[in-house]
Amino acid sequence: MSLALETPAAAERSVMEPVAARLASVAKETHDTFTLNLEPPEGDPVAVFQPGQFSMLYVPGVGELPISISGDPERREQLTYTIRSVGQVTYQLVTRRPGDTIGIRGPFGTAWPMKESRGKSVLIVAGGIGLAPLRPAIYHILRHRGDYNRLVVLYGGRSPRDLLYKKEFAAWGMLPDTQALATVDYGGVSWRGYVGVVTTLFRHVRMQPKETVAMLCGPEIMMRYASRELETRGIPPEQIHLSMERNMKCAVGFCGHCQMGPYFVCKDGPVFPYTSMKPYMDLYEL
């Protein structure tokens, strides 16, 4: 079943109205994760985003979900999303066919601190699907390489078959002043890389902690332990940034579903400085 979506002009549109975008391609990343490329109307502001922001993707007649944008922020003709099929809406998204229509609202939320990180080294720490919201930041750094010092990408996954963007990740590791290390929780005999949680990779990183900005995205437990460990290793807490995930519904702070302490993750986040999130990450009641 396909329901038609009409797209009002950007100036007349409310934040709750989706834009109709054409699905250009679907690529299988892993056994349960797919990357979708969508083509929004030419010149529509829905395609202008900063690394770390998300869109609300709407499957007509099925439902709407917040999905981080995982593509290059400077490629405005397409919006890229990497989606793990874990429920009804995500399943419907990843099983759409090229030419189908998907609704988009956004972009929403705060961005990775790309401007504030200029002149410093950037340490990216990703877990699982968390590499997707960080990939636009990596693209940005690679496009503006002279603005940043060293780039280190640490990536933890469940098993080798769950790792995203394998070829691209290997290519990042070959670039000058760039280190890309992956680890998995469970490795088989054919896996020749690291096995262990992502924090075990920290010892292989050579950086000046005071001159480093860390950007983390992954399961909250992983980010909690990783942030503490980075602080122990000398990175000032205000230079550690996290992308949080909560039950986001409206994306504009109306509904309150994604509240975390005094913050709405959709509007005040998803990217927060660790100093803002630290008091709430340890609360068992939240």
Add this chain to the structure above:
Amino acid sequence: MIPTAVGAALKDHPFLEGVPERLLDKLSQLAFEVTFEEDQIIFREGDPSSFFYLILSGLVALELAAPGRVVTIQTVGDGEELGWSSLMSRVDKQFRARCMKPVKALAFDGARVAAECEEDHEFGYLIMRRILVTVAERLRSTRMQVLDVYSARGGQIK
């Protein structure tokens, strides 16, 4: 003074960062350099614990045999230690250690290091404290792995 190549490698190894020179000297008397080839087995699960290693380069997989498969539980590489159980009495090797990349390491006879720990308590305290940090780190990592935080359930136990 630690004039030997072994002594210099010991001094630079993260496991021994900040250790007083007197104690590094003592360790250097017990250490010798070893190399292992890719896929070589350093020890097997259940082997009597004999050697303790400080890895200088390379990567080692700690593996467990499960029915029908071999699972890598953790990897240890340069700057890390391997074989802490050799410093404990009546503890056999807990895993199989297989080289994923060629390995260069400093090896110590575990029984001799343990005897020195008994003899010189300052030395023993320092070694045991560092071993405890390693064991605690591995316990914490194992807890995180058991949570299976990357699964679709995202670490929720239902």
